[in-house]
Amino acid sequence: MSESPADVLVSVTIMRPEERLLLTALRAVGVTARSVTPRHTASFLNDASLAPRLVLLRNVSHRELAAMSDRFEQAGVPTLNNPHAVRLCLSKDLQALRFARHGITHPETLIAFSADQVREHIDTLGGDAVIKPVSGSWGRGIVHIRDEAEFAAWVGGRESLDPAERNYPVIVQQYLPKPGYNLRVVVVGDRPLVSYRQVSEDLRTNTRLGGKVEPTPLEPRSVDLCERVVEAFGPGFYGIDLAEDAGTGEMYVLEVNTNPEFTRSVAVHGVDVPGHLAAYVRSVLDGRGRIRLAPEGRAA
Numbered sequence: 224m225s226e227s228p229a230d231v232l233v234s235v236t237i238m239r240p241e242e243r244l245l246l247t248a249l250r251a252v253g254v255t256a257r258s259v260t261p262r263h264t265a266s267f268l269n270d271a272s273l274a275p276r277l278v279l280l281r282n283v284s285h286r287e288l289a290a291m292s293d294r295f296e297q298a299g300v301p302t303l304n305n306p307h308a309v310r311l312c313l314s315k316d317l318q319a320l321r322f323a324r325h326g327i328t329h330p331e332t333l334i335a336f337s338a339d340q341v342r343e344h345i346d347t348l349g350g351d352a353v354i355k356p357v358s359g360s361w362g363r364g365i366v367h368i369r370d371e372a373e374f375a376a377w378v379g380g381r382e383s384l385d386p387a388e389r390n391y392p393v394i395v396q397q398y399l400p401k402p403g404y405n406l407r408v409v410v411v412g413d414r415p416l417v418s419y420r421q422v423s424e425d426l427r428t429n430t431r432l433g434g435k436v437e438p439t440p441l442e443p444r445s446v447d448l449c450e451r452v453v454e455a456f457g458p459g460f461y462g463i464d465l466a467e468d469a470g471t472g473e474m475y476v477l478e479v480n481t482n483p484e485f486t487r488s489v490a491v492h493g494v495d496v497p498g499h500l501a502a503y504v505r506s507v508l509d510g511r512g513r514i515r516l517a518p519e520g521r522a523a
Contacts, residue, residue, distance in 0.1 A: 225494055226266040227233050230508060231256040232492045233331055234264065234274045241497070247280065254508065261287060268298050276508055278302045281482055285313050285358055288482065299393035303504065303514050304459035304481050312481035315394050318358045325455040327449065328475050330466075331397040337388055338378050342397035345374065353396045360480070366396060399468050399475060400492040405434075406465040406474075408441070408449050409483060412503045412512055413458040415441055415449040417494040420465075438492040444474050452479055458513055462499055 231249055235242050235258050242258055247254040259267070261282075278295050280302050280407045282288035289309065304312070311317050319332035333344040345352045345368055354377065358365040368374050370418040384390075404420040419440045421434040449463050462483025467474050485496045506512035 224233075226270075226273050228273050229255045229257050229275050231277050231504060232264070232267060232280055233258045233279045233281055234295075235260060235281050236287055239281075239283075239333075239484075241283050241484055244486065244497040245281070245500065248495075248497040249504060252501045252505045254501065261291060264291065264294070268294055269331050271298075276299065276301070277504065277514075280304065280309065281502065283482070285360070289313055294479050301514060302430055303505075303507070304461070305457050305514055308456040308459050308461075308479075309481050312461075312479050314357050315355055315478060317390055318478060319394060319396075321455055322476060325451065327455065328473070329477050330399055330477070333395045334392050335395050337354065337393045339377075341393065341395055342374065348395065350395050351398045353398050355394050355396060356390075357392055357394060399466050400470055401466050402469040404437070405477065406439070406445060406467070407483075407488070408445055408463045408465060409485065409488075409494075410449055410453060410459070410461040410463060411499045412498070412506075413437070413453045415446050415463075416496065416499055417441070417488075417492055418445060419488055419492050436488045436491040448474060452476060457504060458501075 224518060231254055233242055233246060233249075238258060246256050246258060256279075267275060267411050278291075278300055280288055280292055282291055292302055292306045293310040295302050302309070311321055316332075319329060319334070321327075322329040331348065333347065335341040335344055341354060349371050352367075354366045354368060366373075366377050368377060404422040407421055408418045409416045409486060418439050420437040420439050422437055423434040445465055448465060452461070452463055453459075456479060459481070460483070462480035462485075464477040464480070465474055466477050489496050503512055507514055
């Protein structure tokens with residue numbers, strides 16, 4: 224099968240409603256775009272004459288996403304999000320270190336490389352903490368530990384699957400008593416675009432797990448936190464999860480997602496996320512927008 228150049232490749236694991244909407248929106252702003260799975264990128268990586276002007280990374284598999292980001296980076300093809308941001312977003316421990324370095328308000332987070340260190344960190348955090356895998360999505364593997372019995376149950380399950388402790392590190396995080404929701408802010412470029420609550424009585428509020436979407440206005444403190452994230456990660460397309468401490472009212476950044484889903488939320492809040500993203504991509508191709516960071520973290 225012969226390939227032809229395109230302005231934008233949308234790199235996917237599978238085609239989801241999000242990617243179909245993005246392709247339609249890109250074509251509506253005059254961008255030639257096509258979707259590709261990893262095996263179909265061979266021609267574009269092997270033949271510089273076919274290289275796109277930009278790759279929109281939408282792979283569901285984290286391993287696949289990281290690999291495609293690295294390949295296009297080495298081929299000299301710009302990606303959205305940039306490789307620096309992708310690496311940060313795929314590792315919660317790296318995010319926590321970046322947040323601390325840039326003074327971004329974040330729940331106290333400690334990195335553990337063994338079960339003994341997990342226990343020590345839980346004690347440091349007052350015996351009430353959340354354990355999270357450093358990589359993962361949709362709330363998988365997140366556990367709230369409040370006492371010795373819950374810790375013992377977590378350790379027992381962990382050791383049965385990972386007796387050699389190869390699947391470390393994990394992060395141990397300060398538990399935030401939330402008011403029944405997280406806040407998701409979608410960022411396009413360097414602009415917080417829309418905000419909505421992910422409402423659930425469960426610790427995990429993801430819409431994929433049944434969290435209810437409730438539109439809410441963008442607050443100045445949310446905008447400020449998101450703009451500080453963009454300064455640290457670079458402009459791009461993010462789903463930034465924020466949480467308020469129900470006791471103190473302080474707002475924290477929980478995590479930054481590099482490949483946010485949006486079809487469920489768009490149906491409720493009505494903001495044309497794919498349209499705004501397509502317009503941003505058009506601005507990047509026209510030289511008016513920026514997406515990349517130099518290795519030391521300064522804007523390129």
